[in-house]
Amino acid sequence: MTPQEMAEACARAMWNNDSTSQRLGMTLDxxxxxxxxLSMTITEAMSNGHGNCHGGYIFTLADSTFAFACNSYNQLAVAQHCSVSYLLPVRIGDRLTATATEVSRRGRSGIYDIRITTQDGAHVAEFRGHSRSVKGTHLPD
Incomplete structure (x- = not known):
């Protein structure tokens, strides 16, 4: 199995059990x-008291994207530490896209940067996730 095929198989296995991402309308692009x-359209149910997207939904999109990226090697990985910086408000109806890039992966630790943008390309948030590999795999041997 190629590394790309492995990543795709792991993503399918994870997606089948990821009710949060599915119920929030995320798509694995x-x-x-x-x-x-991953991407997601912001609905009225996701708004805060200011009429903008609640930051927790932006964080959740980024966190799900982080999870798929760091679990793409058929080794279970969990979040050890995450942080987010919100740069611009997000409006109801905006379609957000989160793009994860692996910065470092050594031993059991990984660092991933996730950039969140709107449908117009506005850079609305930055997320950094630190992963930790744990026992287990997504796919059978």
Whole structure:
């Protein structure tokens, strides 16, 4: 199995059990070794008291993207630490795209940067996730 085929198989296995991403209307637009792209349209149910997208939904999109990227090697990986910086408000109806890039993967630790943009290309948030590999795999041996 090629690294790309492995990433795709792991993503399918994860997606089948990921009710949060599915119920929020996320789509998995791209997967590859150490990389992932997910997108989601912001609904009125996701708005905060200011009428903008609640930051927790932006974080959730980024976190899901991070999870698919760091789990693309058939080794279970979990978040060890995450941080997000919000750059611009997001409006109801905006379509957000989160793009994960692997910065480093050594031993059991990984670092991933996730850039979140709108349908117009506005850069609205930056997320950095630190992963930790744990026992287990997504696919049977």
């Amino acid at each position: 791209h997967i590859g070794p150490g990389t992932a792209v």
